[in-house]
Amino acid sequence: MNDKQNAFTGSIVHADSLPDFNRRGLLKAGAGLTLAVMAGPVLTACAEKGAGTAATGGPLAPGAFVRIGADNVVTVTARNAEIGQGIYTGLSTLIADELDADWSQVVVEAAPANPAVYGNPAFGPNMQGTGGSNSIASSWDAMRQAGATARTLLVAAAAQEWKVPAGEITVSKGVVSHAGKNKSAKFGELVGVAAKLPVPKDVQLKDPKAYTLIGKDAARVDAVAKSTGTAVYTQDIKLPGMLVAVVIAPPRFGATLKRFDAAAAKAMPGVSDVVAFKHSVRDGVAVLAKDYWTAKKARELVKVEWDESQAYKLSTEKQFAEYKALAAKPGVEAHKEGDVAKSGAVRYVEAAYEFPYLAHAAMEPLNCVAHITANGCELWTGAQLQSMDQGMTAALLGIKPEQVKINTLFAGGSFGRRSNPKSDFVQEAVAIAKAGGNGKPVKLVWSREDDMRGGFYRPAFFHTLKAGIDAKGELVSWQHRLVGQSILEGTPLMPPGLPIDPLSVEGAANMPYAVPNLLVDVHTPKSPVTVQWWRSVGSTHTAFSTESFLDEVARATKKDPVELRRSLLAKHPHHLEALNLAAEKAGWGTPLAKGRARGVAVHECFGSVVAQVVEVTQLAANKYKVDRVVCGVHCGRQVNPNIVAMQVESAIGLGLGAAISGGITLKDGAVVQSNFHDYPVLRMNQMPAVEVHVVASEDKPTGIGEPGLPPIGPAVANAIALLSGKPLRKLPFSTAGVSFA
Amino acid sequence: MTTLDVNGKKLETDASPDTPLLWVLRDNLNLTGTKFGCGMAQCGACTVHIDGRATRSCVLPISGLEGKKITTIENVGAEAVGKAVQEAWIAENVAQCGYCQSGQIMSATALLAGNKQPTDADIDAAMTGNICRCATYVRIRAAIKRAAAALA
Ligand code: FES
Ligand code: FES
DSSP states (O other): OOHHHHHHHTOOBOGGGSTTBOTTSOBOTTOOOOHHHHHHHHHHHHHTTTOOBTTTBOOBOOSSSEEEOTTSOEEEEESSOOSSSOHHHHHHHHHHHHHTOOGGGEEEEEOOSOHHHHOOGGGOTTOOOOOTTOHHHHHHHHHHHHHHHHHHHHHHHHHHHHTSOGGGEEEETTEEEETTTTEEEEHHHHHHHHTTSOOOSSOOOOOGGGOSSTTSOOOOTTTTGGGTTOOOBGGGOOOTTOEEEEEEOOSSTTOEEEEEEOHHHHTSTTEEEEEEEEOSSOEEEEEEESSHHHHHHHHTTOEEEEEOTTOOOOOHHHHHHHHHHHHTSOOEEEEEESOGGGSOOSEEEEEEEEEOBBOOOOSSOOEEEEEEOSSOEEEEEOOSOHHHHHHHHHHHHTSOGGGEEEEEOBOSOOTTTTSOTTOHHHHHHHHHHHHHOTTSOEEEEOOHHHHHTSOOBBOOEEEEEEEEEOTTSOEEEEEEEEEEOOSSTTSTTSOTTOSSOHHHHTTTTTOOSOOSEEEEEEEOOOOSSOBOOOTTTTHHHHHHHHHHHHHHHHHHTTOOHHHHHHHHOTTOHHHHHHHHHHHHHHTTTSOOOTTEEEEEEEEEETTEEEEEEEEEEEEETTEEEEEEEEEEEEOSSOSOHHHHHHHHHHHHHHHHHHHHHOOBOEETTEEOOOSTTTSOOOOGGGOOEEEEEEOOOOSOOOOOSSTTSTTHHHHHHHHHHHHHSOOOOBSSGGGGTOEEO | OEEEEETTEEEEEOSOTTSBHHHIIIIISOOTTSOOSOSSSSSOTTEEEETTEEEEGGGOBGGGOTTOEEEOTTTGGGSHHHHHHHHHHHHTTOOSSOTTHHHHHHHHHHHHHHOSSOOHHHHHHHHTTSOOTTOOHHHHHHHHHHHHHHHO
């Protein structure tokens, strides 16, 4: 891809790339703000940045992550996808700090798909992708080293040019200086010399006290592009000759295409073809046309017959009845301590919990542009698991993975959906391009309905919990049984030799509370309904059951929920610190007005612990408002506190929406919901005030994209249980007639 | 041919008259800042101004739009209110994935154009039609208040 195309994809961004905005994003006095200024020069200008010239030499590119041009532009190559979590800003912060660059000279480009170079070390060898809230943790060392290496070379170049010892040279905000000789140079003036020096193997990293960007609130590099409509997503890609494809997908999971009649659709002006497609996940019919509206109208004219002999035909109630029956029998053991049969319990508390399938419903419905060429295939998409996308595309086309070029674009949200373990929507675009593209690029666009009914949901789960209480009122046994589909089974990502999918029981098998007798087991029913990780994965359900059941134990033993947790968390200092911080900041234990209550929950995932105390007001018999969420967070050192807070706010919003009204149900196997009118998500009026307090820590950073989500549902349920006297055990709460203002 | 007045320019399109404005903007006029989220007036991602009013363009056929002034995210900053809103959005680091934000900014601008000092209830009423799956709502609220203060 040449620079012009690169510019077109919009993969390079920086606040400063818009002339009207300075780094903090405030308009310079008197500057105009017009379309011409914003859309035109920005993206093209950026792509030409960071290069060397014949006169100056360079660029300086010691390694794969940073490149400094004669024009002083520091280009960060991001191996993680920007799906909203702020990772372009985070990776740049690590590099720019060690480099002592000025924040305004940094731009970001998406890495090409090249797992050997841009693989995610947390995913094992040669796996390029973004997920598991690990992007900062897995880049903490590598990106700082990349910045320090470039800095070392610039200093060495200056030392050579100025004939001074390297140790006497300082670097600050993009300027290299020697005080004694009164010399200074911008990076760009040194890259020619620096690029010719040997790249050092070991570089000195900064003393944290010297950080200039890490731990500060660097402005997001994508703030301007995303506030002016200039950020480019897959949906915005338009290539010469490109066709837009819409699909007719099977009405039930496991149904296959029998035949179709597209005569009327093909006769419509602007329709180029109607074709059958097939890939490893499903088959169907695609309409290819000059634009979306034409394709969508033509789609309504196609008559399709399906073979539903192997299709899934259960309804949700029947599915849960089967799950309940399974839960009556012992499952495969996931964790055991002591012996729950010999705990000395004199009484038991029991409860069962139901969790529906959840659609990710990211704001940008799924899409992908595929162009099959003589040399391979080029993709443009908000790719989140490039290795899988390359491999699946290659398998479908009978080519090598390295012949699949991926232009990773901004994703309009994901919550996990774009890192599909079977690359379903990428395969679909490629399969359609193969069947009907005729060498032209094809943009597959799913409607909201296609997206919502397209499967790969957070699996539905049924849990039972049983706690044993001894004569003194102490918790002496804990049994947790889970029933739900595996996410990893049947994908290349299932760890070999494991009896159970660890994602099914995470958050339950490792529950932190000190109970002497513990048994966690799991049933893994199979189903053609496709499932996938959804922001915080297993913890989306295990935290709810664990944390709301613990409150049931607290009520049954007349203990304060925070006190009970404290007493059981002595071996988990991070949990305690997060819990204590949240409880203190929320004023736990102080009186509230009548009709209001607090609820608490604490949960660890992806290496971080988040505790939340919520305040809920009862507005009417079955109507509530979540007023405030106070969070205590332990996530190691914060690279960007503002983005940490943003991620916790975001996770609370997504998790609260799911808890109060989110759910995919099936009727005779067909997905009932189709759009936001019947799959309600959290809206502005329902968003609580959020306070994020972070435990000061010098530890390595841990995850923050997901850990804010698991506690919100149970914390709200715990508050409501106090107000109504009725615990909410079935998700979403709307199924019990409970609504939220 | 339909002639539309978009961002102060007269633009012609041969799209069929039943085509929603959203798709004419995006596919025919290459104004891709306005986003597709739901196609049924549920999410607000496609919000534009028609004669100054925040309107969902995904359900608005172009047939009735001749003679009306259409403003999109690409030009909303040309007016003081839109400019203040965009500045506030950047200063508050509102955007996460960013996909909903064109629509949010168009709704917020229409709100502030008619109501200089919106209360929280006014903000809820004006913005509840705009979904943000990244749940940037706390910052959207803060940015609207920041813009209101800047315009005062
Ligand atoms: S796309 Fe128009 S309201 Fe959702
Ligand atoms: S910023 Fe992602 S949907 Fe609003």
